[in-house]
Amino acid sequence: MSARSPRGQVSSRSLLARSRWLLARRLCQLGLLALFLIGPLLGVWIIKGNLSASLLFDQIPLTDPLLLLQTLAAGHWPYVTAWTGALIVLVFYALVGGRVFCSWVCPVNLVTDTAAWLRRRLGIKTGRTPDGNTRYWLLAGLMAATVLTGVLVWEWVNPVTLLHRALVFGLGGASLLIIGIFLYDTLIASRGWCGHLCPVGAFYAVLGRIALVRVSAHRRDACDDCMECFVICPEPQVIRPALKGVGQPHPLILSGNCTNCGRCIDVCDRDVFKMTHRFDQRSAQ
Amino acid sequence: MSGRDSQKPASTPRRRFLREALTAAGGGCLLALGAGLHARQASALPAQAIRPPGALVEEDFLAACVRCGLCVRDCPYGTLRLADMLDPVATGSPFFTARQVPCEMCEDIPCVKACPTGALDRSLTDITKARMGLAVLSDQESCLNFLGLRCDVCYRVCPVIDKAITLETRHNPRSDRHAMLLPTVHSDACTGCGKCEKSCVLPEPAIKVLPRKVAQGALPAHYRKGWEEKARNGESLIGDQLRLPVRGFDGTTAGRAATETVVAPATPAAPIVATPQAASVPHASALNSRWKP
Ligand code: SF4
Ligand code: SF4
Ligand code: SF4
Ligand code: SF4
Numbered sequence: 302m303s304a305r306s307p308r309g310q311v312s313s314r315s316l317l318a319r320s321r322w323l324l325a326r327r328l329c330q331l332g333l334l335a336l337f338l339i340g341p342l343l344g345v346w347i348i349k350g351n352l353s354a355s356l357l358f359d360q361i362p363l364t365d366p367l368l369l370l371q372t373l374a375a376g377h378w379p380y381v382t383a384w385t386g387a388l389i390v391l392v393f394y395a396l397v398g399g400r401v402f403c404s405w406v407c408p409v410n411l412v413t414d415t416a417a418w419l420r421r422r423l424g425i426k427t428g429r430t431p432d433g434n435t436r437y438w439l440l441a442g443l444m445a446a447t448v449l450t451g452v453l454v455w456e457w458v459n460p461v462t463l464l465h466r467a468l469v470f471g472l473g474g475a476s477l478l479i480i481g482i483f484l485y486d487t488l489i490a491s492r493g494w495c496g497h498l499c500p501v502g503a504f505y506a507v508l509g510r511i512a513l514v515r516v517s518a519h520r521r522d523a524c525d526d527c528m529e530c531f532v533i534c535p536e537p538q539v540i541r542p543a544l545k546g547v548g549q550p551h552p553l554i555l556s557g558n559c560t561n562c563g564r565c566i567d568v569c570d571r572d573v574f575k576m577t578h579r580f581d582q583r584s585a586q
Numbered sequence: 587m588s589g590r591d592s593q594k595p596a597s598t599p600r601r602r603f604l605r606e607a608l609t610a611a612g613g614g615c616l617l618a619l620g621a622g623l624h625a626r627q628a629s630a631l632p633a634q635a636i637r638p639p640g641a642l643v644e645e646d647f648l649a650a651c652v653r654c655g656l657c658v659r660d661c662p663y664g665t666l667r668l669a670d671m672l673d674p675v676a677t678g679s680p681f682f683t684a685r686q687v688p689c690e691m692c693e694d695i696p697c698v699k700a701c702p703t704g705a706l707d708r709s710l711t712d713i714t715k716a717r718m719g720l721a722v723l724s725d726q727e728s729c730l731n732f733l734g735l736r737c738d739v740c741y742r743v744c745p746v747i748d749k750a751i752t753l754e755t756r757h758n759p760r761s762d763r764h765a766m767l768l769p770t771v772h773s774d775a776c777t778g779c780g781k782c783e784k785s786c787v788l789p790e791p792a793i794k795v796l797p798r799k800v801a802q803g804a805l806p807a808h809y810r811k812g813w814e815e816k817a818r819n820g821e822s823l824i825g826d827q828l829r830l831p832v833r834g835f836d837g838t839t840a841g842r843a844a845t846e847t848v849v850a851p852a853t854p855a856a857p858i859v860a861t862p863q864a865a866s867v868p869h870a871s872a873l874n875s876r877w878k879p
Contacts, residue, residue, distance in 0.1 A: 354654035354702050368652040375649030382702040452648035457677045474671030
C-alpha cells in the first residue's frame with residue numbers, strides 16, 4: 302500500500318510505516334489522559350491531580366516546574382512536596398527533551414496538530430503568523446505580571462492547564478478558549494499557538510536546550526530535498542542547521558524548540574533521521 | 587530570548603528585530619495586563635464560595651495554589667470542587683458551596699494533607715481550629731427561632747455545638763409570655779463548615795456561611811473595652827469617680843428582670859434637641875431617646 306505524503310507525493314512506504322512515531326505519540330497522549338481519568342471514573346488511582354501537580358502511585362509527587370516558578374514569583378515558598386515534584390519533572394524532561402512535554406503530554410497538542418492537519422488538507426495559506434520569539438516575551442511578561450500582582454495570573458488563562466483540568470475534572474468553561482486556539486491555528490496562523498505564542502512551550506524549550514535525547518539527521522547525505530520533513534515539522538526552522546549543516550558541523554538538532562515528536566523520522570523515505578542522544582555527533586557514511 | 591530559531595533576511599536585520607521585539611513586547615504586555623486585571627478583579631471571593639480548611643488568606647492563597655485538585659480528590663465527602671473558567675472564583679482553584687455540600691470537618695483533614703504547595707497550611711492539625719468562613723444568621727425575619735418557634739436545627743447540627751453556636755434566651759415581646767431561643771454564632775469557635783447553612787429548614791437559609799472578610803467587622807485598633815481592661819487590671823483604669831447619667835429612663839426600670847415587658851413612656855417623646863442647655867439637664871423627659879434594653 303502506498304501513502305500520500307503531506308505534500309501529496311506518493312511514498313513507497315505504507316501509511317503505517319510512515320506513522321510509527323505519530324501513533325506512539327497519540328498513544329502516549331491519550332494513555333496519559335486515560336491514566337488521569339480512570340481514577341475519577343473507575344476508582345483506580347494510578348495518578349491523581351492534573352498536569353499542574355499530581356501524585357503518582359499515591360507516593361511520588363510531580364509538579365510542573367513552571368507552576369512552581371510562578372508560585373515563587375508570586376511570593377509563596379512551596380512545601381518540599383512541590384519542590385520534589387518539580388525536581389523529578391525537571392530531570393525527566395532534561396533527559397528526554399524539554400518540549401517532549403509539548404508533543405507527548407500536552408493535551409493542547411492534539412488540538413493544534415488537528416488544526417495544522419486541516420490547514421494542510423484544505424490548503425489554507427491565509428493569515429499572518431507572529432514572530433516565533435513572541436512566546437519568550439510572553440513568558441517574560443507573565444512572570445513579570447506574576448511578580449507585580451502577587452497571584453498566579455497566568456493560570457487564569459493558561460490553555461494547557463485549563464484544558465487538562467477541564468478534561469480530568471469535567472469542567473466545560475475552557476472550551477471557548479480551546480475553540481479559539483483551534484480557529485486561530487487553522488485560519489490565521491500556521492502553527493500559531495504552539496509554534497509562536499505558547500509560553501509553556503517556551504519554558505520547556507529553554508529546558509530543552511540541555512536535553513539529552515535529540516534527533517539527528519545522521520544520513521543527511523541521502524537527503525533528496527523532497528521537503529517532507531519541513532512541511533510536517535511543527536518547528537521547521539530547527540531542521541536546517543542539522544540537515545544542511547548551516548552553522549554547525551554535526552547532524553544533531555540541538556534547538557530547544559525541537560519537540561522530539563519524531564515526525565521527521567516518520568515521513569522521510571530516505572531514512573535520514575533517527576532518535577539519538579546529544580553526544581552522538583556521528584554521521585552515517 | 588535569542589533569535590537563533592527564526593530565519594531573518596540578511597537585509598536590515600536590526601530594524602526588523604526591533605520591530606518584531608516591539609510588537610511582541612506590546613502584545614505580551616497587553617496579554618499580561620489583561621490577565622493581571624482579570625486576576626485582581628477576581629481576588630475577592632464571592633460570598634457563597636468558601637475555601638477548604640487551612641487555606642491561606644485569599645491573596646496568599648492565590649499565590650500558592652497551583653490548582654491541581656489534589657485536595658478535591660482526597661475529600662471523602664465530595665465537598666470541594668475546582669472553579670470552572672466562567673465561575674466567579676479564580677479559575678481552577680478549590681472551593682465549596684455550603685448549601686450544596688458542607689465540610690464534614692474530618693478529624694484527619696485529608697484535604698490539607700494532600701496539598702503539595704502549602705496553599706492549605708499543614709500547621710492546621712485540629713479541625714476545630716479551621717476558619718473557613720463564619721456563619722451569620724443573616725435573616726432574622728425568617729429564622730423560625732426568631733419567630734418564636736423551636737427549630738434549632740442549625741444549632742443541633744453544629745459540630746462545635748454550644749461553642750460555635752449557642753441558643754440565647756430572650757423574652758418574646760409579641761406573646762409576652764414565651765421565650766425566644768436565638769441561634770447565636772460565636773466567631774472565636776465557628777469553623778465555617780457550613781453544616782448549619784446546609785441544614786437550615788427554610789427554602790432559602792436564614793443562616794449563611796460567609797468568607798470571614800465579608801462577615802466580620804473590626805474595631806479600631808485603639809479601642810479598649812472597659813470591662814476587659816478592668817478584669818485584667820483588677821480595677822477600672824480610670825477610677826470609679828465618673829458616673830454617667832442613665833438617659834431615657836425615669837429611674838423605675840433600673841434593675842428590672844430580663845423577662846419584664848418594656849412599657850413605652852406615657853408621655854410622647856419630644857424630638858431630641860441637642861442644645862448645650864438640654865445636655866446639662868440629664869433627666870429631662872425631652873431627652874428620651876426611646877432606648878430599650
Ligand atoms: S507549545 Fe504549549 S500548547 Fe503547544 S504543546 Fe507545547 S505546551 Fe502545549
Ligand atoms: S475537612 Fe474533610 S469534609 Fe472538609 S473539606 Fe477537608 S476533606 Fe472535605
Ligand atoms: S491541593 Fe493545594 S495546590 Fe492543589 S488545588 Fe488544593 S489547595 Fe490548590
Ligand atoms: S458554620 Fe455553622 S455548623 Fe459550622 S461551626 Fe459554624 S456555626 Fe457551627
